[in-house]
Amino acid sequence: MVAQPQVIINLKENKRANIDTHTYNGDPLTSGKLIEVTRSSFPSGSTQDFYKYTHTLQTGGEFKLLAILDGGKYIQGVPLNNTVLSVSAYYWRHDSGRKSAKTLLIGVTTKNGTRYYKNSGNYQWHLASTSQLSDKTLEEKLDELVCQHHxxxxxxxxxxxxxxxxxxxxxxxxxxxxxxxxxxxxxxxxxxxxxxxxxxxxxxxxxxxxxxxxxxxxxxxxxxxxxxxxxxxxxxxxxxxxxxxxxxxxxxxxxxxxxxxxxxxxxxxxxxxxxxxxxxxxxxxxxxxxxxxxxxxxxxxxxxxxxxxxxxxxxxxxxxxxxxxxxxxxxCALEQNRVQREEVPAADLSDQVPDTESETKILLEGGPMASGEDDEDGEEETEGEASEDGGESAEESPVEALALQIQQAFGLDDLDTIFAVICGGFIGVGLTSATTYITVWKLYKFCKSLRKDPWVRQI
Known part of the structure; x- marks a missing residue:
């Protein structure tokens, strides 16, 4: 059985591999073990903020790792005398202005995968991961080391x-x-x-x-x-x-x-x-x-x-x-309603007529048109007096309450605007039944009655 080559990895040789693949002697005693260094950008793709230098036997195969030198000093913390396939060193691409770039991470690859060791400072190295890391996780670890060292x-x-x-x-x-x-x-x-x-x-x-x-x-x-x-x-x-x-x-x-x-x-x-x-x-x-x-x-x-x-x-x-x-x-709600009114013109409800026989029956039985009179021409109801459309007083009408709330919330003095806001809301949710027309008619009558109120005219 042929003995495995014993190799010392020297990281100072990396700079000679910046342009092309570089080889150096990995066995100072025999001068017979050539190590090949290749540089690649990491990670793959367009986002490449790091350089990776990989050291392997020029002839391929495994070797026994005797030591790793960085800046002429032995790296402490990386297990030695193990059989490995390659040793990789990672650097920040923007590391400049130094005689030698600072090594951030070392990966030692065997047949069982890669273990990573991080630079903790003062030539002390600690285990960063016992298993192969995805490019995503490895890049995150390198980001942290850039923060720590740069x-x-x-x-x-x-x-x-x-x-x-x-x-x-x-x-x-x-x-x-x-x-x-x-x-x-x-x-x-x-x-x-x-x-x-x-x-x-x-x-x-x-x-x-x-x-x-x-x-x-x-x-x-x-x-x-x-x-x-x-x-x-x-x-x-x-x-x-x-x-x-x-x-x-x-x-x-x-x-x-x-x-x-x-x-x-x-x-x-x-x-x-x-x-x-x-x-x-x-x-x-x-x-x-x-x-x-x-x-x-x-x-x-x-x-x-x-x-x-x-x-x-x-x-x-x-x-x-x-x-x-x-x-x-x-x-803004007012702005939305303005756009809505431009897209859907309000109908002239003063001339509104029922569309169907059933709607006509509803109006005749209890709607605001049953009397055939307009409030503007008839007598005004006294406070607390039952209304024509079902015994509900004007003070308690939900439609009238809605109009007042809109008037107070938005500070509107234009009653046609109040009327259009509510109509736009009904149209927006698809309420186009007879009930809607009755409600709209009630609102129209109420807005017209407000015009008679001297307090409204002063707003």
Whole structure:
């Protein structure tokens, strides 16, 4: 049986593999064991923020791992003298300005899979996983190590992550757990609504990276398990060390994906504005987000302060969200009814006649037309006197009460508008029966009676 080659892996050889495959001697004693180094981008696809250097025997096959050298020093914490197929080292692609890049993670692959060891600092390494990791999980671990070693945080604006850290913070395991909730990204929650429709609102989450020495490496969210990196017009990532980035995210849909974000960056150049996903879709795992010009200079704080439906900032936000398919916010009720009246002209009920014989019978038996007189030409009922249509006083009529409520709620002095609002409501829900016509006639009579009231004329 042929003895397995004994090899020392030297990570300083990685830099020679940046252009093409590189080979070096892995056995200093015999000078006969050539190790081949190849570089690849990780993960596969368009979102590639890391470099992976893989060391294997040039002839292929297994070898016995004697040691791993990094910067001329032996790495402590990785088991030695085991039979392996390859050793891989991971680096942040944006690691620059150093004589040698900082190794973040090492993967040791055998016939049984890959084990990972993370850089804990001071040339100390600890086991990160005992089993093969998916690209998604491995990328998340690398993001955490970038935060720990390069002071660069990754903003994860996935709805689940936003909700889990609301009014809290996150970044990496070291800062969140080892240093007791010192996450470098804070999350706060706010709601957007108008004062007239409090129950109709959208929640947005604000992710803010601490200013100072902390940079932002990337912004992303998960779409059905697939990581989507968000590339934003004019925002260069990673940001400069002196910059600060704040992202406000509004969500909608069954997957609760972000549909609209607001970016406020104090880096160079400054970037401020609302952004939506570009119409050209995705490029691999990347998404291009473009500015929404109609919302320029409309910062989130102008939308969250109590405001009416007719506030121009609020109306423009509602319009933009509806164009994106987000129907969570209501436009002003008066505005909706105005549009409805334009689309469905109100009928002239002063000349209304029943459409069918059955409706005529109803009106003759108890409707307002049974007397054949108009209130304007007849005598007014005294207070408390029974009405013609069934013994119900004017004070107790639900139709009249509805008209008064509409008048008081919206401050309307135009009785035709009150009448059209209720008629529009009946039409909107499909109530076009004889009962509807009777109710509309009652309302019409009541509105005409209000015109005789001197208090109404003074409004």
């Amino acid at each position: 002071n660069a945080v990754t903003l994860n604006i996935t709805f689940h992550n936003s909700k889990a850290h609301r009014n809290g913070s996150y970044c990496c395991y070291k800062h969140e757990h080892e240093k007791r909730n010192q996450g470098k990204v804070t999350v706060t929650v706010e709601k957007v609504s108008c004062t007239s429709h409090i129950s109709s609102s959208l929640t947005y989450y604000k992710h803010e990276a601490n200013a100072g020495k902390w940079r932002v490496a990337a912004i992303y969210y998960y779409d059905g398990g697939r990581r989507r990196r968000m590339n934003i017009d004019s925002l260069t990532l990673p940001t400069k060390q002196s910059g600060k980035v704040t992202v406000y995210a509004l969500y909608y849909g069954t997957n609760q994906n972000p549909v609209l974000i607001y970016v406020d960056s104090t880096g160079q150049p400054n970037v401020t504005g609302w952004y939506k996903k570009g119409t050209n879709g995705s490029r691999g795992n990347d998404e291009e987000w473009t500015e929404v010009k109609d919302l320029k200079d409309k910062a989130p704080d102008k939308l969250t302060n109590p405001t009416g439906c007719n506030n121009e900032n609020f109306k423009q936000l509602v319009k933009t969200l509806r164009e994106l398919g987000c129907l969570g916010l209501e436009a």
